[in-house]
Amino acid sequence: MNHEKIFNCPIEAPISLIGGKYKAIILFYLINQTLRFNELQKFIPQATPKMLTQQLRELEGEGLITRTVYPVVPPKTEYSLTEFGESLIPIVDALCDWGKNYIGNGCSGLRATPS
Amino acid sequence: MNHEKIFNCPIEAPISLIGGKYKAIILFYLINQTLRFNELQKFIPQATPKMLTQQLRELEGEGLITRTVYPVVPPKTEYSLTEFGESLIPIVDALCDWGKNYIGNGCSGLRATPS
DNA sequence: CCGTATCCAAAATGATACTG
DNA sequence: CAGTATCATTTTGGATACGG
Numbered sequence: 001m002n003h004e005k006i007f008n009c010p011i012e013a014p015i016s017l018i019g020g021k022y023k024a025i026i027l028f029y030l031i032n033q034t035l036r037f038n039e040l041q042k043f044i045p046q047a048t049p050k051m052l053t054q055q056l057r058e059l060e061g062e063g064l065i066t067r068t069v070y071p072v073v074p075p076k077t078e079y080s081l082t083e084f085g086e087s088l089i090p091i092v093d094a095l096c097d098w099g100k101n102y103i104g105n106g107c108s109g110l111r112a113t114p115s
Numbered sequence: 116m117n118h119e120k121i122f123n124c125p126i127e128a129p130i131s132l133i134g135g136k137y138k139a140i141i142l143f144y145l146i147n148q149t150l151r152f153n154e155l156q157k158f159i160p161q162a163t164p165k166m167l168t169q170q171l172r173e174l175e176g177e178g179l180i181t182r183t184v185y186p187v188v189p190p191k192t193e194y195s196l197t198e199f200g201e202s203l204i205p206i207v208d209a210l211c212d213w214g215k216n217y218i219g220n221g222c223s224g225l226r227a228t229p230s
Numbered sequence: 231c232c233g234t235a236t237c238c239a240a241a242a243t244g245a246t247a248c249t250g
Numbered sequence: 251c252a253g254t255a256t257c258a259t260t261t262t263g264g265a266t267a268c269g270g
Contacts, residue, residue, distance in 0.1 A: 007214070008158075008159070008160070008161070009140055009143060009144075009158075009159075009214075010210075010211050010213075010214025010215045010217070011139055011140060011143050011207065011210040011211050011214050012140065012214065013213070013214040013217045014210045014213045014214055014217070015139060015140075015210065019134070020262095021262080021263080024126055024130060025124055025126060025127065025130075028124060028126050029124075036231085036232090037231075037232055037233075038231065038232075041232095043123075043124075044123070044124075045123075046123070048263080048264060048265080049232080049233065049234090050233090050234080050235090050263085050264080050265095051262090051263065051264080052233095053232085053233060053234080054262095054263095069232090073231085073270095074231040074232080075231045075232050075233080075270085076231075076232085077231085077232065077233085087213065087216075088213065090209045090212070090213065091206075091209045091210055091213055092126060093209075094205045094206045094208075094209035095125075095126040095129045095130065095206055096125050096126050097205070098125075098128070098129045098202065098203065098205065098206055099122070099124075099125025099126050099127065099128040099129050100125045101202075102125070102128045102129070135242090136242080136243075151251080151252085152251070152252050152253075153251065153252075156252095162243095163243080163244060163245075163246095164252080164253065164254085165243085165244080165245095165253090165254080165255090166242090166243065166244080167253095168252085168253060168254080169242095169243095184252090188250095188251090189251040189252080190250085190251045190252050190253080191251070191252085192251080192252060192253085
């Protein structure tokens with residue numbers, strides 16, 4: 001026996017991964033760019049440090065992002081998408097496309113664009 | 116002044132609409148088919164009647180689904196997507212596509228397919 | 231700079247029983 | 251059949267202060 005979750009419907013799987021309050025938003029900002037903790041904080045000011053840390057650790061535990069700590073002073077930590085995390089980009093893009101139509105603006109300039 | 120929510124990032128808009136625990140799943144099953152309450156219950160057995168009702172009412176309030184009550188005995192209520200609800204299909208499809216790859220199966224037969 | 235720790239409030243979900 | 255009502259519980263989120 002294993003401990004994998006059983007899903008009745010395939011959309012439950014991605015929802016269980018990125019259903020956290022800020023997880024999809026974090027992934028959005030990490031597309032095509034590596035960010036430090038305080039950069040993420042500026043992009044997502046409504047998340048307290050506690051929440052941001054919590055969601056980042058969960059994403060890391062799920063294998064969707066990497067966390068790289070540089071042993072320097074002052075501390076420096078960088079977050080970026082793993083390949084597995086990148087597999088979710090179509091979902092994030094679909095959310096973003098719909099959102100842009102709905103609220104009539106984009107995140108242009110906030111998120112790095114592909115070359 | 117209006118009462119629209121302000122979103123910092125466009126993906127927050129769809130998430131606030133379909134972020135409920137069963138909302139995306141409900142939308143999934145309503146794509147291309149009208150379903151009665153007890154049919155939805157069978158597709159989503161993990162949702163209690165209370166939860167299902169609640170999520171359905173919220174989706175209705177958001178304008179994503181319609182609820183049609185037929186004044187017959189025994190009662191008959193049908194749920195289906197509105198046009199606005201259908202605008203979310205690309206998101207649901209993206210979730211589903213990812214989920215199918217991840218868990219290696221589909222919902223074939225459960226959800227009606229387009230002609 | 232990058233977090234943790236503690237405590238607390240609020241929101242979401244669940245169990246169970248019941249009704250028109 | 252299609253829900254409601256009530257109550258309990260769990261989960262989530264936030265405020266604040268502090269530490270390496």
